[in-house]
Amino acid sequence: MPMPLAEHSATIEDVARRAGVSTATVSRVINQSGPVDAATITRVQTAMRELKYIPRTAARNLASRKTNTLGLLLTDIQGDFFAPMLSGVESAARAAGYDLLIATTNVRAPRAPFPSILGPQNTDGLLVFINSLGSAGLEHYHELGFPVVLIHQSSPEGLNIPCVTVENKAAAKKLIDHLIEVHQRRHIAFLRGPEDQQDSHWRALGYKQSLEAHGLAVDPGLIASGEFDRAIAAHAVKQLLESGVEFGVLDALQHAVKRVPEEISVVGFDDQRLSAYLTPPLTTVRAPTERVGSEAVRQLVQLIQTRQADPLTLLPTEMIIRRSCGCVLP
């Protein structure tokens, strides 16, 4: 039969009384915020232990006018992304002495009357994940001078909000370079993500740059919209095939999907968990997602504490070569 507990638990005053000191002194030993006699420290610590004292966060926050909390704004579900990202954010935040408050929103379907869930009222700064906030929201925080760091999304023009993301363009370029240089591919279709998504924007650019660098024409007919969606992507590929594109290989693909990578090479982004177990194993680009998270925290903490951060942090990716591109591995 549990009882209301808040009333029963010790406050700083109880500790002070038991240790025979003032609450100011107790506060000093808790926060190491001022000189305290060694013997006094011991007495206070003993009292805290005996009373199982834990400072109430709300009281500290109110008195110190800080929340010591970081906010993380997320969209619904990010697939394999999620776990490493959160892990990076959480451990970095904790290590820097901050709590982590999480909320999910979506630019496309804003839930609550905007800026209210996470903001100056409950956090010292915010990590904003791609697509969780529109530019109106970002502007709002900007006007307040409230620290925000963007993840996988660059700042709206003029606001100069620091951003942490991944080398998408270079990665796409490397991937296409590989197909062209190592596997002599010349007709390379590109299944791109949403237009308004920055990751896919940069990847498309990398794709084009690689083609151009090799003197190959960019054929708009070879760029289809996959929208990062299974069904849409499948449909797009079908269209590509039916459109009569001059592709012996694609025709072959249509009738004998198994001819990967002999007739057609396939490469992808995001090294998902079972990528290595597909048939054939998929060559992909792996992003340092956990580091993106921790790096974003680092920037945010810096922004909070020094009022400045790096405008853009671009983390390198890694190309994971497997069978699907045509490489023969031991």
Added chain:
Amino acid sequence: MPMPLAEHSATIEDVARRAGVSTATVSRVINQSGPVDAATITRVQTAMRELKYIPRTAARNLASRKTNTLGLLLTDIQGDFFAPMLSGVESAARAAGYDLLIATTNVRAPRAPFPSILGPQNTDGLLVFINSLGSAGLEHYHELGFPVVLIHQSSPEGLNIPCVTVENKAAAKKLIDHLIEVHQRRHIAFLRGPEDQQDSHWRALGYKQSLEAHGLAVDPGLIASGEFDRAIAAHAVKQLLESGVEFGVLDALQHAVKRVPEEISVVGFDDQRLSAYLTPPLTTVRAPTERVGSEAVRQLVQLIQTRQADPLTLLPTEMIIRRSCGCVLP
């Protein structure tokens, strides 16, 4: 050049002054906690809007002696688990009017001097995910009468902490029943997870019960330790093969892995994202992970508000039949 903002932002007093009322009245309209004249409400709301007033969370929490925050204790990385779980928890928490504070810990490698990260000092109740807290920690909260709900882990004896999990035993049984009844399998090996892990405990039990129900002997030589780890599992399978177990099929498997499902059926737990794209597509059990999250929140909120919750919530799973078990699909 952003400026310190806390000082500039409006407080309840500013709102009260501008609306020509007392702070008590403003508080009443914010929280709808008492009768207020319609006209007064309008005046207050206008003032709030004009001043862009947002109540400071810390002040509310301190004054009301509630945090309106739920805590979620997680272990490092849960794979595909993570995203839907968090999504379920976050949206349910938000819907119930709670903020969500997250922390990761691990029973096996406790970071901080225990109970301190998340607790009565900053949350009204805690969701404890499997393996994030040992029984010592749970006992601690229990003594305090602090509301806790366990996820995918049952209560230590005597504590009676409510638990939300998934029908592991029934799911395993269904899976094995399927192999026996539909595919006439008789020699069924079981690659089990860690001994101290409840999910794997129940699955093992389901495996055994299915065998027994069909009059088949449980051969300990057929139960190997996979530990939910790729390398360890691979090694275990190898051992199983080399141990000379009387398995024509396994021998065959060793030399021609491709004979799945003709010679050997394979089924698994946890319907991972690419399961359907393996060769052959994997028959698995799908758990309602997002619902586990939201259900856990429901129980926790109930526990906080009424001091009682269901001791055990067992959510049903779904068997996803694909090719690897031997079924022929359209």
Added chain:
DNA sequence: CTGAAAGCGCTTACAG
């Protein structure tokens, strides 16, 4: 329906 006032549990100049 409304307000004055106490109080939530800390931190932080200020003074000594």
Added chain:
DNA sequence: CTGAAAGCGCTTACAG
């Protein structure tokens, strides 16, 4: 090195 006291910004009986 230490304490008295003000103050952080709300909520909540209590009184009217």
